[in-house]
Amino acid sequence: MRSTDPGRVGRPHVVIIGAGFGGINAARRLRDADVSVTVIDRGTSHLFQPLLYQCATGALSEGSISTPIRHLLRRQRNAEVYCAEATGIDPVARTVTVTRMDSSVAEVGYDYLVVAAGMRTSYHGNEHLMDHAIGMKTLDDALAIRRKIFAAFEVAETLSDPEARKPWLTFAVAGGGPTGVELAGQIRELATLALEREFRSIDPAEARVLLFHGADRVLPSFSETLSARARETLDAIGVETHLGVHVTDVTAEAVQTTDKATGTVTTYPARTTLWTTGVEAVPFAGALATALGVDQARGGTIPVGDDLSVDGHPEIFVVGDMSSHRGLPGVAEVAMQGGRHAGAVIAGLVAGGADRPGFRYRDLGSAAYIARRHALLEAGRVRLSGRMGWLAWGAIHIAFLAGVRNRAGTVLVWATSLMTDTRRERAITYGDPQTARKSF
Ligand SMILES: Cc1cc2nc3c(=O)[nH]c(=O)nc-3n(C[C@H](O)[C@H](O)[C@H](O)COP(=O)(O)OP(=O)(O)OC[C@H]3O[C@@H](n4cnc5c(N)ncnc54)[C@H](O)[C@@H]3O)c2cc1C
Structure with a gap:
């Protein structure tokens, strides 16, 4: 032993x-x-x-x-x-x-x-994309994305030329699966609700959120009906969804896409690109x-x-x-x-047994958040969207969070944000002050 x-x-x-x-x-x-x-x-x-x-x-x-x-x-x-x-x-x-x-x-x-x-x-072999397109898998990723998003609004606020502001207020998300859809929706909500009265030069609601997805519908793991509902909600909150395109290059200043059917290459000036297309x-x-x-x-x-x-x-x-x-x-x-x-x-x-039973997975369904009061839940024949889906989504996520403290705290924060339209967890840390500016 x-x-x-x-x-x-x-x-x-x-x-x-x-x-x-x-x-x-x-x-x-x-x-x-x-x-x-x-x-x-x-x-x-x-x-x-x-x-x-x-x-x-x-x-x-x-x-x-x-x-x-x-x-x-x-x-x-x-x-x-x-x-x-x-x-x-x-x-x-x-x-x-x-x-x-x-x-x-x-x-x-x-x-x-x-x-x-x-x-x-995974960057599918295009490792150079990693330099400018942050993934979404670890706490470090989440904090780097937070830094990138809030820094972009701050830089835009200080620029007097409206044209120069635009790339800073353009947020590109590669991947229309649950993570990409959730991120895109949240950035629009952030721009239109939480930041609404906080800036003086820019109107955060002008922020463009571009969602790029290779397939012909977002959230392909959900039924066509729910996927269509998600698309309607994304349209309603102002996310610009581009289907049938792959993100083929990302630099500090722009994101480039290639249309799968026609091969047309398009470049969008964007200072923030987030990568959710593979693991x-x-x-x-x-x-x-x-x-x-x-x-x-x-x-x-x-x-x-x-x-x-x-x-x-x-x-x-x-x-x-x-x-x-x-x-x-x-x-x-x-x-x-x-x-x-x-x-x-x-x-x-x-314990002395010799049995090695086979694994039988019990599918309890899946859920995805789209926007405030809009989420999807699909479990067997149960298909919920809109407010019902949102309530079910909230209950499931609270139930699965580890620890009573985190569950209670999250319920409180969500309730406060709903009532006040605020987001308070916006602290940015730089780690190494010498390299901090490079991450913009
Ligand atoms: C942004 C995002 C949203 C998601 N949303 C949903 C959702 O809504 N519903 C859902 O069901 N699933 C969702 N998932 C998927 C779900 O989180 C994963 O399926 C789940 O975390 C997998 O669990 P795991 O134990 O296999 O790996 P993980 O939860 O990833 O845990 C792996 C652990 O291994 C550690 N580790 C890695 N390498 C080493 C090493 N070499 N040595 C020591 N430790 C190591 C890591 O630190 C980590 O703690 C989401 C995933 C992401 C990234």
Whole structure:
């Protein structure tokens, strides 16, 4: 048996990489099992990604959408937290190589391994786009987007030439999936409601929000009817949606699109471009695939068997977004159920059982926020939009936020913003003052 804690020697050691939806649920499922659990994460907080866009647009604070991992697991006596980035694995020695925050390296042994390290933004091989088109996957991304958006309004306010202001007041969003639609809608709401009376030279409501999407309708994962409703709402709040186009270049001053059908190239002067069009597995997936001798599937994900373990490695499970299992989508519910399933299989094996039941995903539906009082909810035959969808969306997101404090705080902030049309989470930090201006 391997353990990082001498007090726990003798019990099988379960190492979980990633404290997102999959990892936390795997750890919790092992609460009563006779194992010691080590949750390794490169960060200190469990992040509620579905509300990242609200943090990016000043509606919620970073603290409202994240919870310290240690706090989440504080009552789970058999679990410890190890803050480090997993960088390699030796499946023969059964060790994971980790790099701590001070760049020092260590090895952590395991008897069972659950990998739930998620995805990162993909630029589809056009890595140069990363310099000017911020993705939307981490807290750093959300804070960088917040900085970019509010800085753009501030710069525009100081320019006397109306033509010079326009690119600063043009916000481009690449990708018409839920994240792109939510971001586009929020920027328009920010411009037309929250900032309405705060500027003297510019009218923030003049801000153009351009939404570019390659398919022929936004939110293609929803039914055609709901997708059409979303489009109507976007039109009504003033988002300019361009379908059938790909964003093919982004610079500090402009975004370029190419029409898929005609090949027509169009350039829009825009100082802010946000990128929501793709994800790929985090680099650890590559190290894992090489070490285990498996081919990565779509987006660099790791193929798993019925019980979510990797073929030929019954002690290694991959769950959540990084796992490729029967085409299941990269959504929170798949990760949560997958994490619980891996935890249950391990608990059963440790208790002396031999069963390795297959993972059965229960689809609870999906939801997307479009604008104030407009959201979509699709669950089986239930299809809601407008105000009903919005209420359902709000209830679901509150229910899934980690921690009573975050739930209560978010309800309060949302209620206040609704009544007063304000957004108060607009603080910008620069990290390194020497390079701060470059990020504009
Ligand atoms: C902007 C946005 C909006 C979304 N909206 C919705 C929604 O409305 N509904 C929905 O169902 N889903 C939504 N999703 C998808 C959902 O958030 C993911 O499906 C879910 O987070 C996947 O969980 P996971 O545990 O696989 O990975 P994650 O939640 O991404 O967690 C991965 C964890 O692994 C850690 N990690 C990564 N690499 C390493 C490493 N090498 N070593 C150690 N730790 C590492 C990370 O720090 C992170 O904590 C959204 C995602 C985004 C980005």
